[in-house]
Amino acid sequence: MKVAAFDEVSLGLIGVSLMAALVALLLMMRERWKSARISHQLQVVSSEKRALERGDALTGLLNRKGLDMALDVMASAGPHGVVVVLLDHYRRLRQAFGQEFSDFVIKLAAQRLGSCLPPGATAAHLEGGEFALAIPGGKSDLLEVAELAFQQLALPVQSAKGQLILAASMGVATAGLPEDRGRLIEFASLAAERAGTGLNGEGKICVYDPAFAEEARAQAFFLNDLREAIENKQLRLLFQPKVDAQSLQITAAEALLRWQHPVRGNVAPGVFVPMAEAAGLMGVLGRWVIEESCRVAANWRAMGLRMRVAVNISALQMQEEDLVDHIAQCLGRYGLQPNRFTCEITESVAMQHTATATATFERMRSLGLHVSIDDFGTGYSSLAALRRLPASELKVDRAFIADLEHSEDARSIAASIVSLGKALNLKVVAEGVETQGQCELLMMMGCDELQGFLFSKPISADEMTGMIKGTSQDDGPESLPFSESLFMNTTLSNL
Structure with a gap:
């Protein structure tokens, strides 16, 4: 009987031990399975992370x-x-x-x-x-x-x-x-x-x-020089007069940006302006031109010279939401009337019907700025589009003016643009006038204002003042007499 009891006890203990061992085994297997699952998940996450590091989320292409x-x-x-x-x-x-x-x-x-x-x-x-x-x-x-x-x-x-x-x-x-x-x-x-x-x-x-690399290095140094020139105010504005086509009296001046590089000499705007645009410097540069033009115009105003000043507005500037606000602030700071400030915008830029450009035109209209469509005749403007723009002026592209004396087509195009401007009640300006023959033809067509080397090359603000007052020592315009400015005798109270 004792042996039997011992066997039952032994068997019971063995059963408990086996159960405990089984439970321990199951727990160990669960931990290993859990560890393996976590390891697999980590591998998946790591693989996905590597894929994300190598890929572009927007396009699904590689980065x-x-x-x-x-x-x-x-x-x-x-x-x-x-x-x-x-x-x-x-x-x-x-x-x-x-x-x-x-x-x-x-x-x-x-x-x-x-x-x-x-x-x-x-x-x-x-x-x-x-x-x-x-x-x-x-x-x-x-x-x-x-x-x-x-x-x-x-x-x-x-x-x-x-x-x-x-x-x-x-x-x-x-x-x-x-x-x-x-x-x-x-x-x-x-x-x-x-x-x-x-x-x-x-x-x-x-x-x-391989030569491109050397050119790129040279351009990088050149761009650095441009940044320094902007920061240190080494750029300057020259002004080219616009004259009344009938009286030949100066009525306005276009501001033209120039850069006198200490080593390269005079750098053409066609070289450094695209560089400024590509480098994101056009905003700073454009704002300086507007500010400086207003400062010069205020000086002329103080002398009794009530002229319009014209500034070229680039395509990138037309996309700036605060462009017109900046112009308004400058005009207010220098006490100038909006209709004495001309924004010259090329025909191709004017026809870009982007939301920002359209809003910019509307704000120009509301402020009362004088808007000129520059290089007219080279783009694809429609009559309906022109009527929608807040323009006050058309500038005939110089390409048509250059051939006026020798090309019937050029004369026909120029005359058509003048007629179109008259029909839309717009002032018509011819730029690039270099000969007396061109001048006389444009007068006969009924052009309102003329601009070009026949009258004056671009000159400094001080030279411009001397020209208007008849004290200029410049030899350029002496071949064609100038009268006093239309606004020379206007009193300051009427400005």
């Missing part, structure tokens, strides 16, 4: 890091290269239409570029309106893809803002020396920027040349 990795793989496989694609005027488009629409444009461009890729190639969205295509093969292969991409981007598409056609500048760079491997994207970007400026002379696709 710069992913592109670098793809190029490393291509480098071990054979010849390859990069095509960089810069969407033209992307920053201006984003400012005009907002982030949502600019995102739509980026996604559309990504889809179209992706459709152009040959086997083994890949695409990346670098930033803003900049893309890059990594392509296996030689120069001819890359150019073929670039041409196709250019054509695909140019296909029109309907959007919430109307028909959209994407234009782009493209740069091509092929892998050469081993030390160039990490700089392919940089080289292609330099070529794309050159294509955008039109300096390559081959259209909108440019192949990288």
Whole structure:
């Protein structure tokens, strides 16, 4: 009986031990399974993180890091290269239409570029309106893809803002020396920027040349000089008079920006203004021109010279929401009337019906500014569009004036523009008048005001004052007599 009891007790203890062991085993297995699950989740998260680090969330394309990795793989496989694609005027488009629409444009461009890729190639969205295509093969292969991409981007598409056609500048760079491997994207970007400026002379696709790097370094130093010139007020304004076509009396002056570089000498606005725009300096530069023009006009006003002063407004300035506020503040600070301040806006810019530009025109109208449509005749203005603009003046483009004495077509166009201006009750100004014959023809056509080297080259504010007062020592305008300004004898109380 004792043995049996012992056996029952032993069996009970063994059962408890087995149960405890089983429970412990199950707990251990659960912990291992839990640990494995956590490890798997961490691997998934890590994999997703690596994918996100290599990819662009907006487009689904690679980003710069992913592109670098793809190029490393291509480098071990054979010849390859990069095509960089810069969407033209992307920053201006984003400012005009907002982030949502600019995102739509980026996604559309990504889809179209992706459709152009040959086997083994890949695409990346670098930033803003900049893309890059990594392509296996030689120069001819890359150019073929670039041409196709250019054509695909140019296909029109309907959007919430109307028909959209994407234009782009493209740069091509092929892998050469081993030390160039990490700089392919940089080289292609330099070529794309050159294509955008039109300096390559081959259209909108440019192949990288080693000389571009040296030019880029020189331009970087030049741009730094421009920044210093703006900060240190080394730029200056010259003024070119506008004269009444019948009396030849000075009625207004156009402010023209000039830069006298300490080493390069006189730098043309056509060189440094595009640089300022590309570097985002145009806002500061444009504000200084407006401020300085108002200061000079106030000095003339104090002398009894009640002239209009004209300032050129760029396309980028037209997209600034506070442009008119700044003009109004300057006018108020110097005690000037809005109708004595002329905003000269080129015809092509005036016809850009962006929301910001339209609002800017309306604010100019409300403030009472004198608005002039510059370079008229070179764009595609419609009569209806002209009537909607708050314009007071048309300026006939100098290209038509240059041929007046020799071309019947030029005379017909100029006469038509004068007639159009009269029909719309707009003052008509001819710029680029250089000969007596041109002057007489424009007078007969009924042009209101004339401007050009026949009367005066651009001169300083002090020289302009001397010219109006008849004390100028400049030899330029002596071939054509000047009368006193129309407003020379106007009293200050009437200004």
